[in-house]
Structure formats: C-alpha cells, structure tokens
Ligand SMILES: O=P(O)(O)OC[C@H]1O[C@H](O[C@H]2O[C@H](CO)[C@@H](O)[C@H](O)[C@H]2O)[C@H](O)[C@@H](O)[C@@H]1O
C-alpha cells in the first residue's frame with residue numbers, strides 16, 4: 145500500500161503490546177523498541193504508510209498525570225497506550241494467552257479485549273481501516289464492530305494471526321472456542337501465515353460453527369461474508385544489509401572473524417519460549433558433539449535466548465532447565481581451548497545481532513510450533529557474502545516456504561538434528577550457493593506485510 149492510499153483512509157494497527165515499551169527510569173518515562181517478530185514484520189510499513197498504533201505500553205500507570213506523560217511521550221511515534229492495571233494485564237497476557245484454561249484469566253482476556261474496543265471505537269473515524277493483530281485480541285473484531293455500529297460508524301476490520309491456527313482437536317478442549325472464533329469472524333478479512341493454518345481455520349469454522357465454506361477464500365457465517373487468505377509476513381532486508389555496511393558493524397565482524405578463525409560458527413536467536421524448541425536444540429547439539437569428536441574445538445553454537453514472560457513460572461522453569469543443560473554440555477565437551485556452547489540469556493542490540501548473523505556459517509532454528517520465524521529471514525538477509533546454511537525445523541511456519549533452500553529436520557529427533565547440522569557444515573559450495581539463492585529470492589520477494597492492509601481496502 146503506497147502513500148496515496150493512506151491519504152484516502154486512516155489505518156489503525158492494534159496489537160496487545162505497543163511497538164514501544166515504556167519503563168520508568170529515575171522517575172521519568174522512557175520508551176524503547178519492543179522485541180519480537182510482530183514489530184519486525186510491521187516495521188517495513190513505517191517507510192511508506194502513516195498509521196496510529198494502539199496497544200498496551202507494558203507498564204502499569206495509575207496516576208492520570210503520569211498517564212498523560214506517557215501518552216505524550218508516545219504521541220510522537222503515533223502510538224496510543226491502552227492502560228491496564230498489572231493484575232489484569234498479567235491474567236490476560238500471562239494467564240489466558242499462554243498456559244491452561246481457567247475462568248479468571250478468561251474473564252481478564254474478555255475485559256482487556258473490551259477495554260481495547262472501547263478505546264479504539266471512541267477514537268476511530270468512520271471509514272478507517274482497523275488492522276488487529278494476534279491471538280491476544282481474538283474477541284476484538286466482534287466487540288469493535290458492535291461499538292462502531294452503536295456510534296453509527298463503519299470501518300473495515302482486518303485480523304492477522306501471527307501464531308499457527310491449530311487443527312480441530314485442539315479446539316475441542318477449549319470451552320470458550322466458539323467465542324474466540326466468532327470474535328475473529330466479525331472481521332472483513334482474516335490473514336494467516338500459511339495455507340495449513342488457513343485451512344485449519346476453515347475446517348474448524350465448518351465443524352464447530354456450521355459455517356459455509358464452499359466458496360474458496362470465503363466463509364459465510366450469520367449473513368456475513370468474511371474473506372480468508374494467506375499472507376506471507378516478511379522483513380525489510382535493507383535494514384539488515386544497511387546495518388552491515390556501518391563501520392562499527394564491519395569492525396565487529398572483523399573482530400568476531402578473527403576470534404573464531406578456524407572455528408565454524410552456528411547461530412541461534414530465539415525468544416526463551418517453549419515453542420522455540422530450545423531444550424531440543426541443546427540436546428540435539430549435544431548429540432552432534434557426541435557424534436563428531438573430530439570436530440572438538442572446531443564448532444561453536446552461539447545461542448541468544450531473548451527473555452520472554454519472565455514472570456511466568458513455566459518460563460522460569462524453562463530458563464533453569466536450559467542453564468542446566470548448557471552447563472552439562474560445556475562440562476562434557478569443553479577443553480582448555482574453549483567451550484562449544486555460548487548461551488546468552490539476554491537481548492542483543494540490533495547491530496550486534498546483524499554482525500552475529502553475518503559471521504555464522506549455519507543458523508539453527510528448532511521451533512516445535514512457530515507462526516513464521518522471522519529470524520530465518522534475517523539470517524538470510526545477512527548472508528549475501530558467506531551463503532550460510534539454514535537448518536530449519538519443519539514446524540516453523542517459515543519451513544512451508546523455505547524448505548527447498550534449507551536443511552529441514554524434526555526437532556524432537558536428536559539424530560536427525562545432529563545429521564542436519566553435520567550436513568549443513570559440509571555442504572559443497574555449489575549446493576550452498578544454490579540453496580542460498582533460493583532463500584534470498586524468497587526473502588527479497590516478501591518484504592512488505594502491507595499487502596494485507598491493501599487487501600482490506602480492495603475487499604471491503
Ligand atoms: O510474547 P507474546 O507477546 O505473547 O507473543 C509472542 C510473540 O508473538 C508474535 O510472534 C509471532 O509473530 C511473528 C511474526 O508474524 C512470527 O514470525 C512468530 O513465529 C510468532 O511467534 C510477536 O511478533 C512477538 O512480538 C511476540 O513476542
């Protein structure tokens with residue numbers, strides 16, 4: 145969607161979390177870019193499109209004067225905060241959205257969706273395009289449509305799901321499944337990352353709601369026609385190639401290359417989340433080291449585990465487990481010359497990330513479930529010179545598109561993972577180049593997620 149279209153209609157983006165997270169430092173409010181693929185996928189839009197972004201600022205702000213300060217600090221970025229008190233935010237985000245079904249978090253989930261609907265309906269001008277993101281806000285399209293109608297406004301609503309849409313059996317176990325799916329069906333257009341997720345949604349609507357699904361890419365439910373499609377979420381590759389041109393990044397790359405002379409570097413960058421298969425990754429790497437004693441001191445895995453949901457016990461437990469496994473691997477395979485695993489539990493600045501991607505011979509991604517996985521795209525964007533190899537779990541959404549250019553494997557199969565790593569490190573240059581060119585073609589062809597908002601316009 146170009147600037148011309150924007151002049152015609154307002155675009156409003158809504159996600160649980162704003163792209164900027166607010167923190168209070170020494171009494172003053174400061175904002176910094178939030179982590180994660182959703183922000184990355186939409187950042188390409190900022191180049192060509194003006195929009196307002198509604199979401200939770202990541203902090204509880206009770207005092208109205210403070211709320212005003214936060215509002216003002218975000219205004220410059222067209223970000224509009226929706227304030228939630230801590231317990232509500234916790235129950236909605238950490239409770240309902242991530243663990244097991246329970247009544248209290250469900251009520252919080254509904255309440256947060258209502259608060260979002262109130263704030264957006266009040267602000268949105270009639271004729272705006274409202275683009276809602278992700279599983280935290282599945283009820284929002286319906287709540288929003290009701291409120292807008294009461295106010296005599298008509299807006300087109302799009303919904304993008306960034307996670308997989310599971311197949312039928314999963315929904316059977318969720319008592320509130322009907323509310324969630326009906327909520328989504330109040331959109332004009334619903335986007336999924338892959339054909340599989342899209343088909344799962346269509347099948348679920350047919351079996352659970354008896355919706356009519358005979359017409360391709362459309363669902364008819366309660367006298368409304370909803371468009372359903374797959375939209376490939378991508379990155380802005382230039383942002384990565386530009387970073388690699390910066391003198392300080394070039395220097396960092398030189399230093400890292402010098403440091404790892406004679407050593408093959410494998411990189412992994414994941415949020416510390418169960419879906420990223422980090423336990424499986426460390427165990428698979430351990431198996432690889434066991435299988436290849438001849439590669440002692442010749443291979444290193446640099447694993448960045450970006451902190452996520454640190455106040456949830458299951459995530460704390462996972463962190464403890466990973467530390468233990470990492471310690472055991474290095475205990476077993478380290479030599480006086482070095483350790484084969486560098487496990488970093490923190491986020492890394494963007495320039496450091498691109499330097500790491502650039503020096504790595506292999507990128508190892510082991511998701512057990514993952515909507516897309518934009519790290520796979522980012523690694524490719526930083527590998528113009530080296531033609532590094534992507535070892536990609538078949539359970540990442542990205543594998544639907546990148547299978548031919550990568551080495552696929554099943555993340556729970558240690559032997560398969562070990563072989564995949566070995567094959568990646570030993571791929572002959574011609575095959576490496578061919579695989580890389582396939583991936584580069586794909587990453588460069590799918591740079592703009594904005595096509596979805598364009599489709600909202602033409603389809604409504
Ligand atoms: O930590 P949450 O806010 O609960 O959400 C987890 C992450 O969800 C989103 O990631 C997903 O979207 C990516 C882009 O479409 C996709 O590549 C990835 O597979 C999904 O997990 C969101 O982008 C992140 O900010 C969240 O951290």
Ligand SMILES: O=c1ccn([C@@H]2O[C@H](COP(=O)(O)OP(=O)(O)O)[C@@H](O)[C@H]2O)c(=O)[nH]1
Pocket residue numbers: 178179180181182184413414415448450490491492493497516517518519520522
């Ligand atoms: O310290 C870091 C390391 C990575 N990322 C970014 O987090 C995103 C992860 O997106 P992905 O789709 O792979 O997974 P998600 O975390 O959204 O599930 C990528 O854009 C990374 O560049 C980040 O924000 N901070």
